[in-house]
Amino acid sequence: MTEINFTFDGDGITATDGQSLAAALTGAGRREFRVTAQGSPRGIFCGMGVCQDCLVSVDGTPNRRACMTKAADGMTVETQHAFPELGTDSRLPETPRVRVLTPDVLVIGGGAGGLSATIAARRAGADVVTLDERTVEGGQYYKQSADGSLLDAQQAEGAGLVEDARASGAEIIRGVEIWGAFDGPLVLAERDGAALIVRPRTVIVATGAYERPIIVPGWTLPGVMTTGAAQTLWRSYRTLPGRRIVVCGSGPLNMQVALELADGGAEIALVAETAPSPFLHPLRGARLSIHGPALAWQGLAMLRSLRRRRVPVRNGLRLSAVEEVESGLSVTFRRKSGGTHTVQADSLCMNAGFEPQNEILRLLGARMTYDPAAGHLRCERSETLETSVPGIFAVGDCAGLGGAPAACAEGRIAGRSAAAQSGHGDAYDLFADQRALRRHRRFQKALWQLHDVSPTPVGGLPHDTILCRCEEITVGDALAGYAVTPGHLGTLKRATRVGMGRCQGRYCGPAAARLIVEHTGEALTDRSFFAPRVPVKPVAINAILAAEEALCSDD
Secondary structure, eight states: OOEEEEEETTEEEEEETTOBHHHHHHHTTOOOOEEOTTSOEEOOSSSSSSSOOSEEEETTEEEEETTTSBOOTTOEEEEBOSSOOOOTTOOOOOOOOEEEEOOSEEEEOOSHHHHHHHHHHHHTTOOEEEEESSSSSSHHHHOOOTTOOOOSHHHHHHHHHHHHHHHTTOEEEESOEEEEEETTTEEEEEETTEEEEEOOSEEEEOOOEEEOOOOOTTTTSTTEEEHHHHHHHHHHHOOOSOSEEEEEESSHHHHHHHHHHHHTTOEEEEEEESSOOGGGOHHHHHHHHHHOHHHHHHHHHHHHHHHHTTOOEEESEEEEEEEEETTEEEEEEEETTSSEEEEEESEEEEEOOEEEOOHHHHHTTOOEEEETTTTEEEEOOOTTOBOSSTTEEEOGGGGSOOOHHHHHHHHHHHHHHHHHHTTSSOOOOOHHHHHHHHHHHHHHHHHHTTSOOOOOOSTTSOTTSEEETTTTEEHHHHHHHHHHSOSSHHHHHHHHOTTOSTTTTTTHHHHHHHHHHHHHOOOOOGGGSOOOOSOSSOOOHHHHHHHHHHHHHHO
């Protein structure tokens, strides 16, 4: 691997070619990437470009996400402060190039579901364009390494899927930031300073999900990150998130990542699972074995491997607070049986379920229903995975958590169905994939009955707990704002600015919605959450203006 060198706040940093800035800085022991308006340091959190908390200045350009920006030789990287200076010689950026695409099928997302849909639609004869936000396809499940090496069978399976998609003849465009979706359908995006205008016949949305955090005092401290962020650091860049690590929350991802990090040389101080031991529910375990014996066996094998490595796995522990101490982080848990348990670490990884990335689906008007068991919205779909909006399909976790095997089956079904609707092939012989999909869904239902991802109440948190990490709005601020302007999430937003930061409410929005229903007693619905709006992610204003100018000239 080729070594490269860049500076961070004047200090030399050595990295390997292909590493993200976040991975390179973490490997060098640097945790603090930016400073907020209130003077609080922040670092990597989501690791996938959602939270916008790892912003740095690169060669004088602010607001670059360290987790999504590749390190390059000679770069000058600096800590970003709340109000970065642009300099007296700053000029308006040039009007970007505009490219118009008119495929039969547009696939949004390059993960398990998106790649499967791409391959299926191309094999049916459709003209396919696939847009992926990441620079390497594979998504969060298959997480391909930056240097092309394969860590295990999971990465090898993903590499095969990526290779098949690239060989299919589809145009796969990486590093794309989609900021708007409208009736037509019409999708607007930006890539490397160019504005993309896409007018497809059909759309398959496969944007996946992001992790639900555990909101407690101290959850915004540098060194606290999602479990998926830690996995990205290791699987994609072979960088450990720390030397001594605590993993907490609920779900199989926590065990998998703890084992991967332990094999990579980290000391796993604790794996804290909120749910009780699965051995206390043998009937649920039996259902899991019936619906997915191979995957159930993998889960047992992971538990045995953790025990062999003497990694403590404790059930019935719920995270309650994180504090910064001289040695790193002090992490406190509440025992279900009573009392607390505290452990020291320099990195804390958390995962308490997932939130679908459904902003594009909601912008396009797809109907959603709230799933109280999973604690998130699910998109209503037909047997061919078409949403309530004709010509718009949804596959994978963006429509509601279902897992990678289910996403692959859904992608194959939706790819052939979208191609058929565009006039290519037919979608009648879907029986095998639909049968496989039903089996995968039964397994997922049984799996999540062994875990506890039900959202916890927000109103009972200490009032100085950060609720909106972008705007630094506390639980107390939100409660005070609601007392002045009671009503719904929109009135709370106007009263407090909650959800108005760069992540646009992706983390605080669901929690704030739960805060409202705790007061009103009403059931959560699609309308309980922030209304989707353009731009769905921060984007340069000149890209928006260029797209608007091109669209107006077409009219």
